[in-house]
Amino acid sequence: MVTKYLPEMNRKLLSIFIIFFSIIIHAQEDAWVYLTDKPDAAYYLANPLEMLSQRALDRRTVQGISLDNTDVPVYPNYITQIENATGITVMAKSKWMNALHVRGSLTNIQALENLAFVDYVYYANHSLNLRSGNPITTPISESKSSDTNDKFDVQVNFNYGNSDNQIQMLNGHLLHQQDHTGQGKIIAVLDSGFTGVDTATPFQRLHDNNLILGGYNFPDGNANFYMRHNHGTMVLSTMGGYVDGQLVGTAPDAQYYLFITEDINSENPVEESYWVEAAELADSLGVDVINSSLGYGAYDNPNYSYSYAQRNGQIGFASRGASMAFQKGIVCVISAGNEGNNTEPHIGIPADADNILTIGAVNNVEAYVSFSSIGNTADGRIKPDVCAKGLGATISNTSGAITTASGTSFSSPILAGMVATFWSAVPNLSASQVIQYVKESADQYNTPDIYKGYGVPDFQLALTNALNTESFSTNQVSIYPNPVSSILTIEGVQLQNASIRIYNQLGQNVLSFDLLNNQNSIDVSVLNSGVYFYDFSSNNSKLRGKLIKR
Template structure:
């Protein structure tokens, strides 16, 4: 009898464990959109608005928060728990039985539902043609196998490999740029000595713990601590991060106690918060491929940047002017060696691992994406990277979890040298500087970047662009003259400080006179686009 009962229990165990399903509920609209778009500081900080304006990115409905009225009705629905929400994707992550979740389609404002369990998506009604699953590939269980003259100690190799020391010597150290770190926890960052310099200079701006729903982010796990140390850590003669003077937000999105797609939703929610705070760079040493519930696992065919919730969130971050840097994953030696979610996202930098001699490391997940885009994009040191422990001991660890932040810190440092570049330009200059740019492969992508070369190329491009058009007078009073050099042809767009377009002019090789007497006083930003380049700048209206 005991054996019979035990067998029966074992048979029921999967049913008991997975009786609750996870799903995303997508809404039809945002009824409060007009209010928020007219009052942008109610949804975005001034830093976020400035970043949009600098890059010529207009505000739109994706910036508007999820409707509180819709959210309230979902929260009070029978058997439903709201786990997370996303304004970019206008959706909430819910947990409940399949029946209770399916009942939400009766609400007039619900557009459609995607279950994390792929097999259920044929049941979700009209519009549910694409499964939205989630899963983890990289996991946090890494394989632990100048003007300024820093004494790098053992961290020298991981910086010099990227020619980051040359940027540091020119006094480019990430100052003025903000990095958000999305990770599993930051134990010891408030007490360990390698992070004291960050505290002394008020470079840790805040953060949030999404799994616990509170502001205690110096908790849960050591992984984020190790990751942060490669960017912002400092111990003279032992460890110097790649962006020691950048500012940081620390977000816990990973719950190491279980593997569930809600972590992807936490990831997107944190990315949205980072955007609203004016962050420039996101580092995520996390990845998703398989969950505790095997029905949620992503197949390789799903790793195309369009299926994963976090992947679509990462691509949205790029549209907001943020450079996302994501670890490729540590599955290169497994039966499913490909990069996962959100490493498959479009318009991000996915980072693989190399050793101290820039050779591919076998654990580093490979590309390409299912739709055959180059992945990883670039590589940095991931074997025996120099890091700090939670107690401040300088040690080494291996994994793409460390190649990613080493690279992310250099992105912020490079961007601090040329702060007016767009996210797209930053990504392109980094790729073009890599040693395999002409012949990318599935192991190292475009290869190891050279940030001094990227800086040289960017400065040369800016010098070229400045010869293409002249706008005067600046400051302007009643009329603005646009003088295209050498008969250049292009489109000139002008935006106000809220990112709203106020003027579009077709320039066709002739001087153009634009009346500005009805413009409000203040700062304006312009884009002049030709077939092969883009010039950006600022105007002051008196």
């Protein structure tokens, strides 16, 4: 081997060039530009099918969710003006936040604040933000992760093979035996890539039944989502994979959208913005459940990284996006992360979000696995919420071989598939009710901890509890929200001569209302937090169920 050496002067010039180039690279900043308004909001709100699918509108109707300005797209002319600004690249956009993710020099980004339609700029570099508190107020209505049946009318018997433990642990097989396998529910998978999903045998059943509805590749800006990486492939296999006698997913008959939001080549906050864009697209397509086995804490630029104190559900862009998805009637299921053995062992972004299910990992006997990131959130909320098998989970790789892998990346989709399967059995429940039933069914519900949260759910118990409320079983009356903080709404075809009585757990009548003149709301704010029971009756309906008061 012959080694060549540069002359001394050339070496000095090269060194200067490298230093200069490094300065230029690090001079580039990422930021979110928050806009003041949406001038065309009235048009979109009057023509909702211009911004949302009928399925998305139906989901809102079932859950009593109104349209608002957050459903309206970002104003195109504002995007164009910022794209044309000196030295600015628009990387992503969010209608929910009315914000654009931009990249450019600090000077050029600062100049954007002179535009009349720019409210303010929030930098990914936390030290550059002069604002105190939250970057934006996201209204709340209520990780790249390192990786006895005889009482039922049995309709489906799967040969689970080695995947039996991860399903039976959750009593998911009991729901499958009752023919609840995710039918009618759509799951969006937000991940790093799905190589082999278009060719590998474990996914053939999905293709044969037209259960993969589409997807998008956000980092590359195209519709080629069967590429980039294998992580999403393995994740999807735990929900939708099928090889008789080897692997059955927890929601084998759900439908799926596959979204690439993770850029494996770098760690940058733009991935959070892609995540929110994907969640918004999922919402518009009528998705019911989002699974994301991704999480963020440390970035390549340490100035962009999140401290534990910032993991409160209100700082991370993706965390606020996940909470917003809930407000649109979607259940987000997020992996807790695999940082449990690290110096910073806590859950990341967006696992810290409010009103989602954050999933930790347990082994085959339901014991906590040490790599699983711990809680609570910085503001003291219980995390993780619940757990599923994450050590030695049975998965498919890109070639279709059935093998095992470990990480909350797999406990999350195993749980997400069961959420869709449970919801398919009681389809008129709200996202809030689904989350609450899952938590209440878990084995540590009364004694949660920072390792397993509320513990391992029992989906047969969740289904039994949901069926006992009877609230979904009539097409004439709907009572929501449940849990409720103050105002309880009763909707129905006819509410004449209607009354509702609320009882505590001792059977004592604590509130009574006669609904006059088709009155459809009552104030229950005087009740203490806890579990109550309601008895509703009218000329044509009777309804009893459990009511949770926040």
